[in-house]
Amino acid sequence: MNCLEAVENFSAHYEDSLDYRSLKHFEEHMATCLECQREYDQFCLSIKVSQELPQIEPSPAFLTTLEHKLEGNERESLTIWDRISRLFNIPLINMPHSNIARRVFTGAALLLLVAATTTIVFRDNLFHQETQPDATVPVIPSEKAESPLIRGIGGLSQDIDINELFRLGMGSEFSSIGVSPLMQQNYTLKQVSYSSISTGGGL
Amino acid sequence: MVELDDELMLRFQKGDEEAFNLLVRRHHKPLINFIARFTGDRDNAEDLAQETFIRIYKAADRYKQGRAKFKTWMYIIAKNLCKNEIRNRRRRDRYRVDNTAISQHSTDGDSEEIDIVASAPASSAYQPEVALQRKELNKTIQAAIGELPEQYRYPLILRDIQGLSYDEISDILELRSGTTKSRINRARIMLKDKLKPYMEMI
Numbered sequence: 001m002n003c004l005e006a007v008e009n010f011s012a013h014y015e016d017s018l019d020y021r022s023l024k025h026f027e028e029h030m031a032t033c034l035e036c037q038r039e040y041d042q043f044c045l046s047i048k049v050s051q052e053l054p055q056i057e058p059s060p061a062f063l064t065t066l067e068h069k070l071e072g073n074e075r076e077s078l079t080i081w082d083r084i085s086r087l088f089n090i091p092l093i094n095m096p097h098s099n100i101a102r103r104v105f106t107g108a109a110l111l112l113l114v115a116a117t118t119t120i121v122f123r124d125n126l127f128h129q130e131t132q133p134d135a136t137v138p139v140i141p142s143e144k145a146e147s148p149l150i151r152g153i154g155g156l157s158q159d160i161d162i163n164e165l166f167r168l169g170m171g172s173e174f175s176s177i178g179v180s181p182l183m184q185q186n187y188t189l190k191q192v193s194y195s196s197i198s199t200g201g202g203l
Numbered sequence: 204m205v206e207l208d209d210e211l212m213l214r215f216q217k218g219d220e221e222a223f224n225l226l227v228r229r230h231h232k233p234l235i236n237f238i239a240r241f242t243g244d245r246d247n248a249e250d251l252a253q254e255t256f257i258r259i260y261k262a263a264d265r266y267k268q269g270r271a272k273f274k275t276w277m278y279i280i281a282k283n284l285c286k287n288e289i290r291n292r293r294r295r296d297r298y299r300v301d302n303t304a305i306s307q308h309s310t311d312g313d314s315e316e317i318d319i320v321a322s323a324p325a326s327s328a329y330q331p332e333v334a335l336q337r338k339e340l341n342k343t344i345q346a347a348i349g350e351l352p353e354q355y356r357y358p359l360i361l362r363d364i365q366g367l368s369y370d371e372i373s374d375i376l377e378l379r380s381g382t383t384k385s386r387i388n389r390a391r392i393m394l395k396d397k398l399k400p401y402m403e404m405i
Contacts, residue, residue, distance in 0.1 A: 011388035046395040
């Protein structure tokens, strides 16, 4: 241990908090260094005198003055923030780093809020999204798109009633994919999107 | 059996004003001492201590057990008030210096500050010479502490004068334990260096 290291350990030695190894090195150094010995003696003495500074007695009127001052004050009610942090047991109020913690928590809460809102919006779009007409696909004129099937082929996504298709004589196309007449009576295909682009033999 | 500070705060939160009075009576002396040692101004220390208690009174419902000790909370409030006070005093002093330079008045120089050592009660075994010497020494020590930079003065006062633990000091000063220890060691070395010329007296 050199002099600089010894000085760094003055307080720890004074308070008996050095571990065995450090204590051994400290005392070995102190036994050989007169300068550090003198410095350490003065160090201990300065602590002693500062600890012996007299306690300052408050004036006799201190408590009564405080009582008078308190009379004009009311206890603050909890803020919304305090209620929330208390509700979720967030250790922010009395923490030393409360300001930092509050900012971090507020930031995290805002991010969560944005994420939750975005998820809800996108989820709605996912289930209720209407397929927009493909610009590369030619639009079928309206008079040709009277039947639901043709309208579907035109690229529109919509509900197609199978019963309607059978009524129009196009039920055979669906028979090939195993739709029984009973099912045909009860089921409606939802949101089937067709396009005029070849599907390679499938629907 | 002595009630813990936390228990008293809980009682006060439920509306028991007497619990708050007990807390005040328990802590007002060390608090005034801390503020006076830090600011070097006894009268103002009482005002600041009262302001600390008023803030505790008003914000009592925000205190929650188990998160921080009452004492730590109290010292954090007091520390912040002290910082504000010192900042305001610096501004006032700057203004006063400017005014003095203009009007050449220096009558109210340090009249606001009261010698906190002189106002301390005298020892029972009164010996004029020893008492005078002791008074001078205390003044010197107080001045030396007052000359320490704030970041060293706080931990030194909290540790060596108030007798708080390292953990409590770390909480109050919002420092890591290692930083607190090294600052206290550094503050003590600085104080020792400042008191070196007076070591004969000590």
